[in-house]
Amino acid sequence: MTNCTEKKRKLIERLGIHFEKEMDLSPLAARILGLLILSPSEDLSFEDITNITCASKSSISTNINLLLQLKIIDYFTKPGDRRRYFRASRNHLKLTLNDNLSKVDKQLEVLELIDEFNQGAEKESNHKFQVRLLYREFLKNQQKNLQNTLKKISEIQDTQ
Amino acid sequence: MTNCTEKKRKLIERLGIHFEKEMDLSPLAARILGLLILSPSEDLSFEDITNITCASKSSISTNINLLLQLKIIDYFTKPGDRRRYFRASRNHLKLTLNDNLSKVDKQLEVLELIDEFNQGAEKESNHKFQVRLLYREFLKNQQKNLQNTLKKISEIQDTQ
């Protein structure tokens, strides 16, 4: 059940630290996510998670509900079994990329606002202008890459 | 001196909220940055910043030093004037993109670790494997875009 080798434990810690920083999760939520990512073909119940992470029931409950709410994880049930079995959401990459895309869009919007403001009155250095131009180009490329990847993901999911 | 129209004030608030979220700055630090970005050709002293943001000297001091430390802002002095004049760092985009690049590198590393782990034991679904492949491709494109943009920035800066 609690199939958790030393190697896996260490990797969970490693991923936990990574996700904590990169996804802005609480330490425990990040570790739970790490655990679930490394256990794609196992069925992990609430109790399994409690045992492996060694955290209190209440903290696990809170953090699982947080991850569920953020759609970072999923759960399924088995017939005749009251427990929920958790897993990393199959949809999460898609959601992340969409999130990313909207961030890029927001940055482009802000850039637009700054441009507008500067066109009005300020005598701006050529250098600053060029850098903003470059930055816009960069953001547009990010957009393209994101849109493209999202399209490919949809294609895979449609095939399945 | 405190050349600050209503329009500019509103835009400062707008940028403040944006930077607070996107750059993980304190509200005041984010507003100071917004202010400096919208005042590229003005000389903004400590006092100007105090007046425009309506925050206490101590908070301004703390937050300016924070922004300086993060290399998000810069300052210069004028001969025979003790005051420092602050501005958005000319180098900041470069630093941001470098940061971004190292994040992408870290994500690729973590992906590598997960792949390695899964090759060992787990019977993984084809779908998950394909998604990870796609994600890796996405990250590599991000890398390329970042590296490319950084190169172009260097070129601009060399010309100047």
Place this chain on the structure above:
DNA sequence: CATTTAGTTCGCATATAACCGAACAAACTA
């Protein structure tokens, strides 16, 4: 030398985050 200017530093207040254990609740089981 006394005062002003230009900032820094300190202690305090308030808010929020992260975790815990204990009590509680709802559903199933003997």
Place this chain on the structure above:
DNA sequence: TAGTTTGTTCGGTTATATGCGAACTAAATG
């Protein structure tokens, strides 16, 4: 119906973030 399983919710603790005012310092000015 009594007990067990599967969680949730509540109150408290500790740590950290954000801001303030008041006291301080170091340099320039009169």
